[in-house]
Amino acid sequence: MIFRITEDVFVSRPSADEVVLLHIGSGEYFTLDGVGAHVWSTLEEGPRGLEELVRSVQEVFEVEASPCRLDLATLMGQLSAASLIKQTEE
Amino acid sequence: MMSVHPLETAEGALLMECLKPPARQDPARLSSLADAPGLRPELALQRAAEHGAAGFMQRALRQVPGAGPVSLREGIDAMATLVRMRNMKLATDLGEVMGALQGAGVRALTFKGPTTSLQLHGDVGIRPSNDLDVLVPPDALNEAMRLVTGLGFRRDPKFDLRDMEPNLAHHIAYLRGGTTLEVHVRLFSNAGFANESFDVLWPGRRPCTIPGGPVATLDVGRQALHLALHGSWHGFGCLKWLADIGALLNDSAEISWTDLLEDAEHSEWRRPLLLALHLASEALELPLSPAVEERVTADKRFLDRKASTCVRRWFPEEAPVDRRTLEGVFFRLGLLESANVLRELKRLLFRPNSADWNMLPFLSPRTPVVFSIIRPLRIVFRYTGAAAQLAWRRLFPKSTPS
Numbered sequence: 001m002i003f004r005i006t007e008d009v010f011v012s013r014p015s016a017d018e019v020v021l022l023h024i025g026s027g028e029y030f031t032l033d034g035v036g037a038h039v040w041s042t043l044e045e046g047p048r049g050l051e052e053l054v055r056s057v058q059e060v061f062e063v064e065a066s067p068c069r070l071d072l073a074t075l076m077g078q079l080s081a082a083s084l085i086k087q088t089e090e
Numbered sequence: 091m092m093s094v095h096p097l098e099t100a101e102g103a104l105l106m107e108c109l110k111p112p113a114r115q116d117p118a119r120l121s122s123l124a125d126a127p128g129l130r131p132e133l134a135l136q137r138a139a140e141h142g143a144a145g146f147m148q149r150a151l152r153q154v155p156g157a158g159p160v161s162l163r164e165g166i167d168a169m170a171t172l173v174r175m176r177n178m179k180l181a182t183d184l185g186e187v188m189g190a191l192q193g194a195g196v197r198a199l200t201f202k203g204p205t206t207s208l209q210l211h212g213d214v215g216i217r218p219s220n221d222l223d224v225l226v227p228p229d230a231l232n233e234a235m236r237l238v239t240g241l242g243f244r245r246d247p248k249f250d251l252r253d254m255e256p257n258l259a260h261h262i263a264y265l266r267g268g269t270t271l272e273v274h275v276r277l278f279s280n281a282g283f284a285n286e287s288f289d290v291l292w293p294g295r296r297p298c299t300i301p302g303g304p305v306a307t308l309d310v311g312r313q314a315l316h317l318a319l320h321g322s323w324h325g326f327g328c329l330k331w332l333a334d335i336g337a338l339l340n341d342s343a344e345i346s347w348t349d350l351l352e353d354a355e356h357s358e359w360r361r362p363l364l365l366a367l368h369l370a371s372e373a374l375e376l377p378l379s380p381a382v383e384e385r386v387t388a389d390k391r392f393l394d395r396k397a398s399t400c401v402r403r404w405f406p407e408e409a410p411v412d413r414r415t416l417e418g419v420f421f422r423l424g425l426l427e428s429a430n431v432l433r434e435l436k437r438l439l440f441r442p443n444s445a446d447w448n449m450l451p452f453l454s455p456r457t458p459v460v461f462s463i464i465r466p467l468r469i470v471f472r473y474t475g476a477a478a479q480l481a482w483r484r485l486f487p488k489s490t491p492s
Contacts, residue, residue, distance in 0.1 A: 010182060010301045012174050012215040015152045020171075020215065022178040024185075024301050029175055 003076055003085050004047035011040075021084055030082060035061060036075060043085065050076065100126040101134040102405045104158075105143055108150035109333040110374045111340035117153050124151060124158030131162035135169070137405060142330035144169035145207075145216035174215030177204045181214055183269045184222045185302025190237045191226070192305075197292055198234070199225045201277070201308045201316060205298045209307065210337040214300075217330050221270035223261075227288040228275045235262065238273060242266050277316055286357075310344045311353075318366030319359055325421050326369060326400045335370035339378070347379040358427040361389070361396075365425065368393045369400060396424065 010022040019037045021030040032040050035057055042048055042056045053076075054069050061068075079085045104123040107115060123129075138144045148170035151163055181204040191198040200223065207217035226234045239245075243264035261274040277286065294309030308316065317338070321331035338345065354363040368386045371378045378386065386393060399421060423431055 010178055010214075012178055013213050014148060014170065014174065014215060020174055020178070022175075022182065022301075024182050027179070027182075029178070 002047045002049050002088050003043060003053070003079075004088065005040075005043050006083060006086050009084050011044075023083060025083065028082065030084065035063075035071075039072065039075065047088070099133075099405055100129040101137050104129065104134060105137050105141065105147070105329070106373060108147040109143060109329055109336065111337055111376075112149065112153075114340060114374070114376065115150055115153065120150055121154040121157040124154060124162070129159065129162070131159045131165065134162055135165040138166060139169060141328055141404075142173075142218040143333070145173050145211075145213075145218065146330070146333055149213075149216060170215065173218045177207060177214045177217075177219055180204045180219055180222060180269060181208075182301045183266070183271070184224075185300045185305070186241060187222065187224060187238060187243075187271060188300075188305040189302045190241055191224070191234060194233060194237055196226055196230045196233055196237065197288070197306075199288075199291060199295055199306050199308055200298075201225060201313065202320075205300065205305070205307050206313075206317075206334060208300070209298055209313075210334055217333065221263075221272055223272050223274060225274045225277060225288065225291070231262075231273070231275055234273050238264055238271060243269075243271055246270070277312075278319060310338070310342075311346065311350050314338045314342075314345055315350060315354060315359070315363060318363045322362035322365045322425055323422060325403065325418065326366070327403060329404060332366075332370050332373060335366050336374040336376055339367065339370055339374075339376045342379070347381045351381060351385060358430045360385070360427070361392070361425045364389060365393055365396050365400075369397045372397065373401070396421070 008024045010024055012020045012022075014020065017037050018031065018033045019040050021032065021040075022028070023030070038057060038060055039053055042053060048056070050069065050072060053072050054065055057063060057068055057072065058065065076085065076087075080087055100123065104120075104126070107120055107123050134147075138147050144166055147166045151158060151166060184200060184204060188198055188200060202223045203219045203221065204214050207219065208214050211217050224234075243266040246263035246265050248263075261272040261276075264271040264273065275288075277291075291308060291312060292306075294312065295306035296309055297304040298307045299305075307313070314335075317331065317334045321335060324331070326332050351360070351363070354360045364382070364386055367378060367382050370376060371386075423434060426434055
């Protein structure tokens with residue numbers, strides 16, 4: 001499963017570790033900071049799978065793989081539900 | 091060296107440091123200013139709001155975590171969040187408008203607004219925008235009006251189409267929800283620079299990506315000229331305009347200052363341009379190119395005097411330079427070359443508008459008597475009170491807060 005950012009998102013960066021997202025269709029705003037902001041930046045570089053995101057987070061933050069995977073799966077679910085990212089097979 | 095730094099107050103000094111381009115900010119100095127003993131957080135927040143500086147202050151203060159009073163940091167964060175959300179919404183609306191225009195084959199350039207924050211300050215949320223500005227060729231105005239109306243924009247009820255007489259008003263204002271859209275057929279209301287053809291501006295356009303895709307904006311030289319003229323025209327009463335000039339000065343690799351100065355000279359806008367550059371250079375401690383420095387030095391006495399007028403009003407008890415006050419009128423006239431003074435006086439005194447016609451409904455909008463009598467009378471009535479107020483302030487000045 002690959003995650004990619006949808007085209008309906010407008011991004012603003014108050015600082016290196018915070019992103020503000022506007023979903024253009026719904027007009028809803030979202031804020032990500034810390035790990036969430038890092039994950040978003042990684043997705044901006046290109047579509048990523050869950051394991052790639054876990055590795056990317058572990059390179060920056062000191063976190064065990066297993067809880068990190070669970071947390072990222074939750075985050076990806078939330079971002080998908082808000083139509084900020086979409087999941088594709090490849 | 092002219093002293094244009096409003097360093098008498100801790101709030102002013104902090105604000106000015108925050109308005110510098112990030113590469114020019116000194117974290118140690120920022121930290122020291124944010125923790126200055128005399129800093130009044132509530133006044134710093136007020137100044138940030140007045141000058142559209144919350145986004146700039148947030149960006150700067152995040153470089154120095156923990157510095158400054160908590161109430162100041164929280165207040166700035168709250169204000170900056172509102173600025174960011176508003177700008178993102180404006181950018182979305184702009185994308186919709188530009189998409190409709192481009193889709194219909196209407197050439198359109200956007201300027202000021204959220205694209206300025208993106209292009210000059212690196213993020214849409216830094217510099218607040220009040221409205222959207224789109225420039226279209228005069229012969230495409232009707233089509234543009236039809237398209238924006240189709241998007242749900244309605245003409246501002248205060249706007250009268252008769253203001254669109256040649257060389258008078260330069261835009262039509264539309265409203266939709268909380269968004270104001272100005273559709274321009276010229277960049278500036280006055281002559282000279284204002285008369286520059288859309289066809290001259292179009293080839294130098296540069297892209298800016300906003301929601302909906304890339305849109306065309308002014309080339310960086312024209313953008314600099316327009317921002318300088320706009321800011322000078324309003325006496326730099328709002329410091330976000332000065333931060334724009336500072337960003338251009340700091341990253342001006344694309345700007346040919348010699349060409350820009352020649353253009354300004356040719357269109358008789360030399361002094362407003364030099365005032366903007368001089369003021370930004372002094373206040374934000376930014377170097378000028380040798381070509382600009384030379385022109386500034388040649389006209390330093392005049393520029394210092396005008397700059398002092400601007401600075402006096404940055405952190406004042408009195409109101410900023412306002413075009414509706416007598417002092418504001420003289421400030422603006424003083425920036426103009428002789429030929430433009432006459433044009434501006436003509437524009438100021440002999441401009442017809444709906445209020446004039448409403449007063450004398452039996453006259454045709456083109457009746458010369460209205461141009462020659464009604465407008466000057468209204469101006470006299472309006473400025474008599476302003477002149478008395480100004481004289482009173484001069485005679486009995488308020489003491490400067492410590």
